[in-house]
Amino acid sequence: GQQLNQSPQSMFIQEGEDVSMNCTSSSIFNTWLWYKQDPGEGPVLLIALYKAGELTSNGRLTAQFGITRKDSFLNISASIPSDVGIYFCAGLAQGGSEKLVFGKGTKLTVNP
Amino acid sequence: DGGITQSPKYLFRKEGQNVTLSCEQNLNHDAMYWYRQDPGQGLRLIYYSQIVNDFQKGDIAEGYSVSREKKESFPLTVTSAQKNPTAFYLCASSALAGSYNEQFFGPGTRLTVL
Numbered sequence: 180g181q182q183l184n185q186s187p188q189s190m191f192i193q194e195g196e197d198v199s200m201n202c203t204s205s206s207i208f209n210t211w212l213w214y215k216q217d218p219g220e221g222p223v224l225l226i227a228l229y230k231a232g233e234l235t236s237n238g239r240l241t242a243q244f245g246i247t248r249k250d251s252f253l254n255i256s257a258s259i260p261s262d263v264g265i266y267f268c269a270g271l272a273q274g275g276s277e278k279l280v281f282g283k284g285t286k287l288t289v290n291p
Numbered sequence: 292d293g294g295i296t297q298s299p300k301y302l303f304r305k306e307g308q309n310v311t312l313s314c315e316q317n318l319n320h321d322a323m324y325w326y327r328q329d330p331g332q333g334l335r336l337i338y339y340s341q342i343v344n345d346f347q348k349g350d351i352a353e354g355y356s357v358s359r360e361k362k363e364s365f366p367l368t369v370t371s372a373q374k375n376p377t378a379f380y381l382c383a384s385s386a387l388a389g390s391y392n393e394q395f396f397g398p399g400t401r402l403t404v405l
Contacts, residue, residue, distance in 0.1 A: 210392045221295075221381050221396035222334075267333065271392050277341075278349065279394060283333040 185268050185282030193290050198255040200285040202268030210271040211251035212279070213242050217264045225266075226253070248273070258289050294318065295397035297382050302402045304376075312367045312400045314382035321387040323365035324394060327351060328379040337380075340365055341387060369402065376404045 185202045192198060202211070210229055214222035226235050228244035228251060235242055239256045251270070255262055268282040295316045304310045316323065322341045326334040326349075336349030340359040354373025359365055365384075369376045379401050383394040 212393065214396075219399070219401070221297075221383075221399045224393060224395060227393050269394075277392075278336055278339065279392065281334040283331065 183268055183270060183280050183282040185285055187285055188283070189286040189288070191288045191290065192258055194258060194260060196258055198258055198262070198287060199252065200266060201250060201252045202270070202282050203250040204270060204272070204280075205249070207248040207273040208251075208270040209248075209273050211242070211244050212269040213240075213251070213253050214267045214269065215264050216267065216284070222267055255287075258287075260289050260291050263287055263289050295382060295384055295395060297380075297397040297400050299400060300398065302400055304402070304404050306404055307371045309368055309370050310376075310402065312369065312380055312382075312402070314365045314367065314397060315363055316365075316382075316384045316397075317363060318384055318386075318395065319362075320384035320395075321362070322385045323359070324383040324385075325349075325355070325357065325365070325367045326381045326383065328381055328399075334381065337367065376402060378402060 183202050183204050212227050213225045216222040226237050226242040231248050232246045233244040241254045243252045265284040265286050267284045269279045298313045324339040325337040328334050335351050337355050338357040340346035346357050346359050356368045379399050381399045382397040385394045
């Protein structure tokens with residue numbers, strides 16, 4: 180089935196640093212979603228993107244829908260300890276089923 | 292307070308027993324989903340339902356069963372036929388109109404089969 184390649188798998192950063200992660204697909208997507216999951220909890224929706232080139236912010240988080248429609252990026256500025264968690268991308272492929280496809284996640288560790 | 296609830300948070304069962312996980316939502320969402328999460332594997336879709344009394348298999352439906360008798364409820368049964376049932380199970384819901392792709396998740400149930 181469809182797969183999303185999410186990178187990096189893990190990141191170790193110092194508090195205050197900026198973070199970038201991305202998600203790529205071999206096919207065109209109509210929707211990109213970014214979630215954050217804390218240990219032992221369900222994922223929480225951070226940002227939803229519906230249009231190629233769209234750039235959307237949510238506080239210190241900014242996500243972009245790639246213009247090729249095959250990728251998406253998430254940036255976190257001035258990281259803080261509570262940013263720790265696993266970040267997932269998810270997307271809906273063009274012409275595909277109504278099922279979301281998920282990346283395997285980026286595990287973020289922030290050292291105070 | 293609108294949201295999705297899953298119960299229990301932790302569940303232990305003996306091998307060979309069926310077990311039912313609860314999922315309830317008060318968001319008035321039409322669609323509901325069950326995912327399984329294993330370490331390093333992301334989320335895999337088990338079953339989903341877009342309307343009451345109808346549901347479809349996801350990518351890993353074998354060994355699981357569901358029902359959708361009410362809009363608010365979508366229980367998942369893990370049967371003894373599921374070969375490796377120990378996992379973190381997540382329920383989600385979404386509206387079908389408008390931003391229907393945005394799925395919202397419950398807090399999850401961690402199932403351990405001994």
